[in-house]
Amino acid sequence: MTIGGFFILYDVIVHYAKYDKWGTRYLGYIFSILITYYGISGLVLTLNRYRIILVHSALTINKKKDVIFSTLEQFGNPVWDNKKTICCCFYRKKWWTPDYKIYLSFDMTTFYVTVQIITRNFGAGIDFGEQARVRKKVTNHLNELLT
Numbered sequence: 001m002t003i004g005g006f007f008i009l010y011d012v013i014v015h016y017a018k019y020d021k022w023g024t025r026y027l028g029y030i031f032s033i034l035i036t037y038y039g040i041s042g043l044v045l046t047l048n049r050y051r052i053i054l055v056h057s058a059l060t061i062n063k064k065k066d067v068i069f070s071t072l073e074q075f076g077n078p079v080w081d082n083k084k085t086i087c088c089c090f091y092r093k094k095w096w097t098p099d100y101k102i103y104l105s106f107d108m109t110t111f112y113v114t115v116q117i118i119t120r121n122f123g124a125g126i127d128f129g130e131q132a133r134v135r136k137k138v139t140n141h142l143n144e145l146l147t
Helices: 002-014 016-022 025-049 061-075 130-146
Strands: 053-056 079-081 086-091 099-106 110-118
Touching: 002 016, 002 025, 016 025, 025 130, 053 130, 061 086, 061 099, 061 110, 061 130, 099 130, 110 130
Parallel strands: none
Antiparallel strands: 053 110, 079 086, 086 099, 099 110
């Protein structure tokens, strides 16, 4: 979308006589700016969707597993994958809000937290900052258990 917006802007600037003939030069400017803005915002939202939060901890492996299970039990039914040391659960705040998939993992020094929105067919995939609030809620609960 961003490249298309830049191409339309380039075309309007270079071939302005063609757009003046039909009286659509300013419409071309506005359309190219909107398309470029839409493409850039899509890139920013994609980076936000896959953000991983790091929480440092010096606990033992067994205590980290207990912390992960108690955190995810607060939000849903946890599922554990022993081969990859990843634990996840599905979280839904209310029936009309979208679902979230919460992933927690750990290594020797760090917990890794990510929250991803699960879109549905009927348009509940619009996120008005709820994904960041759920991510913050999970990290706050994790930090409370670590202190």
